[in-house]
Amino acid sequence: MASLEIKRIAKTFGAQSVLPGISLEVPDKEFVVILGPSGCGKSTLLRIVAGLEIASAGSVSFGGAPVDHLSPGQRNVAMVFQNYALYPHLSVAANIGFGLRRATLSRKEKRAAVQEIARLLEIESLLDRRPSELSGGQRQRVAMGRAIIRKPAVFLFDEPLSNLDARLRLQMRAEIRALHRKLPTTTLYVTHDQVEAMTMADRVVVMREGRIEQIGTPDEIYCAPQSIFVAQFIGMPAMNIVSARLDRSNSALTIAGERFAMPEFWPDEKALDGEVTLGLRPEHLSLSRTGAGLRANVDQIEPMGSETLVYLYHHGTRLCARTPPETRLASGSEVKLGLNLNRAVLFDPVTQKALYRPNPYESTTGETQWK
Amino acid sequence: MVRSRGERLSDIAVYLAMALLALVFLLPILWLLSLALRTQAEVFLGAARFIPEAPTLDNFASVLRDGGFQSYIWNTVKLSALGAAGAVGFAAPAAYAFSRFSFRGKGAMMLGILSVQMVSGLVILIPLYRMLDRLGLLESHFGTTLLYIAAGVPVTIWLLKIAFDTIPQSLDDAAAIDGLSRLESFLLITLPLAAPGLISAFILNLILNWSQFLIPFIMLSADEKWPISVAIFRFAGASSAATTQLLAAACLLAILPALAVFVILQRWILAALMAGAVKD
Ligand SMILES: Nc1ncnc2c1ncn2[C@@H]1O[C@H](COP(=O)(O)OP(=O)(O)O)[C@@H](O)[C@H]1O
Numbered sequence A: 001m002a003s004l005e006i007k008r009i010a011k012t013f014g015a016q017s018v019l020p021g022i023s024l025e026v027p028d029k030e031f032v033v034i035l036g037p038s039g040c041g042k043s044t045l046l047r048i049v050a051g052l053e054i055a056s057a058g059s060v061s062f063g064g065a066p067v068d069h070l071s072p073g074q075r076n077v078a079m080v081f082q083n084y085a086l087y088p089h090l091s092v093a094a095n096i097g098f099g100l101r102r103a104t105l106s107r108k109e110k111r112a113a114v115q116e117i118a119r120l121l122e123i124e125s126l127l128d129r130r131p132s133e134l135s136g137g138q139r140q141r142v143a144m145g146r147a148i149i150r151k152p153a154v155f156l157f158d159e160p161l162s163n164l165d166a167r168l169r170l171q172m173r174a175e176i177r178a179l180h181r182k183l184p185t186t187t188l189y190v191t192h193d194q195v196e197a198m199t200m201a202d203r204v205v206v207m208r209e210g211r212i213e214q215i216g217t218p219d220e221i222y223c224a225p226q227s228i229f230v231a232q233f234i235g236m237p238a239m240n241i242v243s244a245r246l247d248r249s250n251s252a253l254t255i256a257g258e259r260f261a262m263p264e265f266w267p268d269e270k271a272l273d274g275e276v277t278l279g280l281r282p283e284h285l286s287l288s289r290t291g292a293g294l295r296a297n298v299d300q301i302e303p304m305g306s307e308t309l310v311y312l313y314h315h316g317t318r319l320c321a322r323t324p325p326e327t328r329l330a331s332g333s334e335v336k337l338g339l340n341l342n343r344a345v346l347f348d349p350v351t352q353k354a355l356y357r358p359n360p361y362e363s364t365t366g367e368t369q370w371k
Numbered sequence B: 001m002v003r004s005r006g007e008r009l010s011d012i013a014v015y016l017a018m019a020l021l022a023l024v025f026l027l028p029i030l031w032l033l034s035l036a037l038r039t040q041a042e043v044f045l046g047a048a049r050f051i052p053e054a055p056t057l058d059n060f061a062s063v064l065r066d067g068g069f070q071s072y073i074w075n076t077v078k079l080s081a082l083g084a085a086g087a088v089g090f091a092a093p094a095a096y097a098f099s100r101f102s103f104r105g106k107g108a109m110m111l112g113i114l115s116v117q118m119v120s121g122l123v124i125l126i127p128l129y130r131m132l133d134r135l136g137l138l139e140s141h142f143g144t145t146l147l148y149i150a151a152g153v154p155v156t157i158w159l160l161k162i163a164f165d166t167i168p169q170s171l172d173d174a175a176a177i178d179g180l181s182r183l184e185s186f187l188l189i190t191l192p193l194a195a196p197g198l199i200s201a202f203i204l205n206l207i208l209n210w211s212q213f214l215i216p217f218i219m220l221s222a223d224e225k226w227p228i229s230v231a232i233f234r235f236a237g238a239s240s241a242a243t244t245q246l247l248a249a250a251c252l253l254a255i256l257p258a259l260a261v262f263v264i265l266q267r268w269i270l271a272a273l274m275a276g277a278v279k280d
């Protein structure tokens, strides 16, 4: 059990700088998911924490003690790999027990430890098999068994579910979370799948090109993104991004000539005047045939069963609205778009950073006000 | 399945070509067999009688009973096996380094090793002889084995590097996290998984060493240390026509073990490779 501290870790491969200097603190027992597009340096960071890769600069500490000089084995970390990396020539029992080779336990105690882990993961009947005789999900469990048997200080996962089919991924997500509840351990979990990040994380770290774009709870990341990158990376479909103009003196927001009333709780700041970029989730757009709102043309609809996604064009900008499942609209038809500005995020069009973010934990049921 | 006439014709052509090729290789062996089955009287008839009228196995029997022959075969087995084991043993760590580490001049070194393989033994014969003389290693099986190993190491490094390359690096990572040192991970993870590659390399060396002639020829002058290749050469030079049939029998018997090893173990290798292919 230990907290994890990453201090200004940098990594270059030859001339390529993969991590320019990243800092992150993970409190004891927290489950942190590192989320980012592929190639952004997630695995590299994880491997540096594990000791598999040497950082060019910076320091990693477990429980306040630097571990930079320690080999991976001495760091007491456990890692689950994307391809499981089970030893093909060893039985399941031997794979799980492999990490105990050095432990000062009797043969009997080791066997008991393997049994206990196998019971926990419900793979007792597989102990004599070889990895090649297991299904993907079973291999995944053996890989986790090998990781948890040593009671590691820090648990590392590198895209452990990406080789599984959708149904199994759903199940393993829940199982990994359940395991973390049973054996609370500081965990760093790397993925490029936002669903995994949203459903599993205590906190999400969004990475982009070797830098941290935002750290926050899944709710914060989703409702209050710190940049347009995060706004568009998270959410399926992504957040709608629209150019707008704020007029403080008239408390008005104008989008392509259409005027909306500004929510009064938007702070009275100088930055919040003039050109801004408005971010709104698809669930905060509503459709009507007549009435107030932005004029938009339906491009296509995607009935999802539980909801219908409507894609529209508004002055060349493609938008998406999440609507009730029974919505059916012909492509090309004209509709009015209502905006729930209470949930809107405002970005600086130049820096792409957020100027104003709603509080994700404060429910604002206020109706959109039309002018 | 219905096959077209053209297909069948092309099949026949392929078989004919292969039969012709096989004949070219088989002819000398058939000739040896013909001689080995003859009595001394028939040997004098030469090529005029390809199929002996009174075939006999006496020649094989007397060769097999001959203490000299037994000792030559034993020397060959010993030198070939030790040389092959040594080559694999020395090449494995080098191949591992080439497979797993990145360092300056790696590509050039790999090419350099390959180019050593291309130098004919004849070119370095005299300096090699002098060097081993200085080291006091002439006339010994130990020195001869060292040369067998040296001859086999370059190609073996290449073979084993390819074998190690197919073993996922993430297993090295897993082993490191499980607390294994590089050496332990090499011995406990990489080597067992590369077993099919190691065995193929061993057998290839074994077969090359079995037919090795030049090295033992210059290294060993004492009769009791010769492998079969040198012995046959010396006897062929010294013997009269009166012993031709015996020499032929000895030649055939010398080829046999290499052939047997090849056939039996090749199956084993193939099985191992197939098992690897079915797994993922
Ligand atoms: N051993 C390496 N040598 C050279 N470049 C590497 C190495 N490992 C990773 N990289 C580069 O670093 C970048 C980040 O890689 P990685 O950490 O694997 O990204 P991610 O896991 O986020 O997909 C990539 O551009 C990759 O090509």
Ligand SMILES: [Mg+2]
Pocket (backbone or CB within 6 Å): A039, A042, A043, A044, A159
């Ligand atoms: Mg990766």
